[in-house]
Amino acid sequence: MAAAVSLFGVACFLWVILGDLFADLDSAAALPEPLEMIGPLAFQLGWLTLLVMLVAAKPRLLPAWSPLLVLVGFLLFAANLDLLPIGALLLMAGTDSCGPHVQAIVRHGTKDSRPTGRESVLSSKAHPNGE
Known part of the structure; x- marks a missing residue:
């Protein structure tokens, strides 16, 4: 649901x-006013919900500060557009640790089926191309 809201x-x-x-395009198919406000x-909210879900997952897939940094970045955007570069840096810092976890879930199906420790070393030696 959070992904659908984000999309x-x-x-x-x-x-x-x-x-x-x-x-x-704007004159032919203008976006209704309420959607201009609700869309962002x-x-x-969808993005923050997804980040919180990754923090609340067992085992934790993201550090607890990740959604907080993203929230502060969004608040900076709302406060003053001159703070856009600082807010963007906070968004990058908050989502920086998402990469490895998302890649592992996509590669292995679910977070519970990921090889860990010795299993991952053995599987990478058995398949030199990483598959």
């Missing part, structure tokens, strides 16, 4: 951006 927010955001870039909020 809805991304779609609304892209619609607004494309409307800004192409005036004909849906994206932010």
